Amino acid sequence: MRGHFHACAFVRGPEEERSIIEPFFVEGMKRGEKAVYIVDPEHRARHDEALRELAPKDELLDVTTWDEAHLKGGRFDAERMMALLEEVITAHAAMGNPPMRLVGQMGWVFSEPPGIEDLLAYEATVNEVLNRGKTPTVCVYDVTRLRGSMVMDLLRAHPLTIMNGVLHENPFYTPAPQMLSEIQSRREARAS
Amino acid sequence: MTGSVAQVSELQSCIRDLLSLLALPSLWSGREPREVAALLFDSLRAILPIDFAYVRVGQPGSDEEVELLQLGDRDETLRATELLSSLGAARTGGGTIPDGPLRGGHVFHVPLGWYGGTGELLIGSRHPEFPTPIHVVLIRAASSLLQGGIQTANLNRASVAASRAKDEFLAMLGHELRNPLSPIVSALELLKNRDSQSKEVVIIERQLQRVLNLVDDLLDIARITRGKVELHKTPVELATIIGGAVEMTAVLIAEQRHSFSVDVPSSGLVVDADPMRLTQVVSNLLSNAAKYTPPGGHIRIAAKASNEQIDLAISDTGVGIPKQQLPTIFDLFVQGKTTIHRREGGLGIGLAVVKNLVQMHGGTVEASSEGPGKGSEFRIRLPRSKQSASRPPPPVAGLPGPAAARHRILVVDDNQDAAELLTEVLRLEGHEVEFALDGGQALEKLSSFRPSVAILDIGLPGLDGYELADRVRAQLAPHSVTLIALTGYGQAHDRERSRRAGFAVHLVKPIDLRSLITALP
Numbered sequence: 001m002r003g004h005f006h007a008c009a010f011v012r013g014p015e016e017e018r019s020i021i022e023p024f025f026v027e028g029m030k031r032g033e034k035a036v037y038i039v040d041p042e043h044r045a046r047h048d049e050a051l052r053e054l055a056p057k058d059e060l061l062d063v064t065t066w067d068e069a070h071l072k073g074g075r076f077d078a079e080r081m082m083a084l085l086e087e088v089i090t091a092h093a094a095m096g097n098p099p100m101r102l103v104g105q106m107g108w109v110f111s112e113p114p115g116i117e118d119l120l121a122y123e124a125t126v127n128e129v130l131n132r133g134k135t136p137t138v139c140v141y142d143v144t145r146l147r148g149s150m151v152m153d154l155l156r157a158h159p160l161t162i163m164n165g166v167l168h169e170n171p172f173y174t175p176a177p178q179m180l181s182e183i184q185s186r187r188e189a190r191a192s
Numbered sequence: 193m194t195g196s197v198a199q200v201s202e203l204q205s206c207i208r209d210l211l212s213l214l215a216l217p218s219l220w221s222g223r224e225p226r227e228v229a230a231l232l233f234d235s236l237r238a239i240l241p242i243d244f245a246y247v248r249v250g251q252p253g254s255d256e257e258v259e260l261l262q263l264g265d266r267d268e269t270l271r272a273t274e275l276l277s278s279l280g281a282a283r284t285g286g287g288t289i290p291d292g293p294l295r296g297g298h299v300f301h302v303p304l305g306w307y308g309g310t311g312e313l314l315i316g317s318r319h320p321e322f323p324t325p326i327h328v329v330l331i332r333a334a335s336s337l338l339q340g341g342i343q344t345a346n347l348n349r350a351s352v353a354a355s356r357a358k359d360e361f362l363a364m365l366g367h368e369l370r371n372p373l374s375p376i377v378s379a380l381e382l383l384k385n386r387d388s389q390s391k392e393v394v395i396i397e398r399q400l401q402r403v404l405n406l407v408d409d410l411l412d413i414a415r416i417t418r419g420k421v422e423l424h425k426t427p428v429e430l431a432t433i434i435g436g437a438v439e440m441t442a443v444l445i446a447e448q449r450h451s452f453s454v455d456v457p458s459s460g461l462v463v464d465a466d467p468m469r470l471t472q473v474v475s476n477l478l479s480n481a482a483k484y485t486p487p488g489g490h491i492r493i494a495a496k497a498s499n500e501q502i503d504l505a506i507s508d509t510g511v512g513i514p515k516q517q518l519p520t521i522f523d524l525f526v527q528g529k530t531t532i533h534r535r536e537g538g539l540g541i542g543l544a545v546v547k548n549l550v551q552m553h554g555g556t557v558e559a560s561s562e563g564p565g566k567g568s569e570f571r572i573r574l575p576r577s578k579q580s581a582s583r584p585p586p587p588v589a590g591l592p593g594p595a596a597a598r599h600r601i602l603v604v605d606d607n608q609d610a611a612e613l614l615t616e617v618l619r620l621e622g623h624e625v626e627f628a629l630d631g632g633q634a635l636e637k638l639s640s641f642r643p644s645v646a647i648l649d650i651g652l653p654g655l656d657g658y659e660l661a662d663r664v665r666a667q668l669a670p671h672s673v674t675l676i677a678l679t680g681y682g683q684a685h686d687r688e689r690s691r692r693a694g695f696a697v698h699l700v701k702p703i704d705l706r707s708l709i710t711a712l713p
Contacts, residue, residue: 010215010218012218012221045499045500045501046500046501049498049500049501143218143219144219144221144222146219147231147234148216148219148230148231148232148233148234148235148236148238149234149235149237149238151212151215151216151219151235152209152212152213152235152238152239153238155211155212155215156208156209156212161215163215163218164218168211168215170208170211170212173208174205174208
């Protein structure tokens with residue numbers, strides 16, 4: 001995967017998501033890699049039960065919610081979220097553990113919480129954090145609810161995408177500094 | 193060199209955006225043609241400096257066109273005539289736009305279809321350099337995707353319409369099949385009264401039950417796929433459901449000499465379920481296990497609970513399921529090459545009904561098997577109820593004995609066989625019975641025969657059962673009459689309509705004669 005650890009998965013519903021995420025986690029857990037799943041709070045118990053059956057050891061699985069991660073404090077704070085990721089990844093590695101595997105459901109974006117305007121910048125910049133920590137991470141979006149422009153922006157920001165269950169590499173993805181510059185230009189254009 | 197670096201960078205961005213455009217077809221699923229166009233325009237605005245987008249495309253086999261005009265991200269299709277005319281010659285011939293909100297800008301025109309006969313795509317921009325070669329590449333790629341996307345949307349629409357037509361047909365077929373089954377059921381009751389031990393009667397009864405089950409399955413799947421099944425949920429112990437299902441399949445399991453084990457707690461596993469429908473699910477799976485296990489096999493039901501869900505597994509030592517069939521085993525009308533359904537008969541509906549009903553209860557169902565000859569397991573997961581189970585209903589009464597009271601009964605059904613046979617059955621029960629074949633005949637009969645009970649087919653020609661009910665009551669007044677409805681429709685709104693029309697009882701064809709006899713006052 002040429003040094004990239006951050007993929008964006010476009011899925012059509014929970015069954016397709018499960019078909020992608022389960023093998024990803026199970027493969028990792030069999031190698032002793034912790035699985036961290038950030039999910040919709042409404043379905044946390046269901047995801048936990050389903051994956052716990054497949055976990056070789058309980059401590060290899062951590063199912064948490066986006067209220068405790070992306071939307072802690074009731075808003076999306078990109079910097080806080082990146083700092084949290086960096087802290088968790090570093091602490092985990094410091095204990096001599098193999099890198100964890102992270103999956104984050106992104107359904108919360110459709111509620112348009114405060115701070116949502118920083119999502120794209122976050123998606124672009126978090127690549128650096130995940131590459132440094134060599135932490136395979138998948139952000140899961142329900143493609144049936146996405147606008148075309150958001151799909152285009154997400155595709156540009158991710159070096160790896162999963163579409164129709166297939167992993168694609170985008171060698172010309174937009175590096176974070178260029179993406180941030182484009183976002184800034186758009187904001188200035190809208191303001192004028 | 194700087195120029196070259198800039199060009200290389202621009203080309204790389206173009207390739208990146210082209211790859212992104214190529215990913216868009218994954219968004220088309222389930223979309224209408226106009227939505228596809230809107231999605232594409234929205235995507236183009238993310239990568240190109242466009243201010244205006246317009247598409248007009250004919251629909252194959254139809255006079256309808258897909259048309260969408262967006263100014264920025266605003267839908268201005270209603271102003272299409274005005275805005276398009278403001279483009280002037282720039283619309284197709286180049287040059288700057290002379291008038292309107294895009295005055296001074298440029299248009300890139302792409303004919304769609306053979307010789308532009310199908311339609312056109314127009315992309316307009318006030319950007320001074322529009323359209324550059326890069327812009328042209330991306331717009332041409334987008335136009336191909338747009339045509340493909342609209343075609344996909346049209347095919348989806350046709351597929352949905354065909355599926356709806358199929359569901360309507362199934363529903364009609366089920367109802368039409370029910371009508372002739374009613375007199376057959378009545379005739380069989382009469383035959384059994386004369387000679388219940390006859391081999392022919394036993395065979396007819398068994399095969400008739402199979403036909404009834406097939407018709408019920410057909411009607412069920414037609415109702416489920418049209419969203420017409422209503423669940424009446426109540427907290428119920430899983431053990432109660434399993435008990436009911438085992439009772440329904442006990443004879444089949446015993447006939448096949450299977451051994452049977454149940455590992456289900458008698459209490460503490462409560463689900464919010466429609467008891468009848470969930471029992472149907474479990475009995476379908478038990479019935480399959482019994483049918484697809486060679487005689488002398490073993491069937492097991494086991495259930496356990498966690499905090500949030502209940503896990504129910506039905507396993508057997510039967511013929512198993514080939515791996516390649518597992519992904520489609522719950523699909524409608526699936527007939528595997530090993531004819532897992534065909535060998536035992538059936539339409540391939542039962543498992544589709546199971547899956548739909550389980551999903552309607554908020555659960556999931558999976559099938560697994562090690563392969564042919566190695567048995568199967570069906571696992572259902574259901575959300576656990578947070579409430580205690582409701583009190584179970586009183587046990588169903590046993591078969592009725594001879595009528596406690598003798599009634600004068602009028603039977604009205606336009607199916608002569610059904611009317612005559614039902615009349616005969618009721619006479620054997622000791623009642624005085626007359627029949628009529630339509631509303632007019634029934635009303636004439638009332639002048640010489642005053643019934644205390646009137647059994648009316650709802651679907652009568654001319655005067656239907658509801659109107660006839662009104663006339664019968666009026667004609668017999670002040671004497672009261674108990675009205676019983678016979679109909680092929682048994683949904684809640686059908687029963688409510690019967691109740692409002694004054695019917696005391698609503699029976700669905702083919703009627704269970706025991707239920708009818710029990711329903712008599």
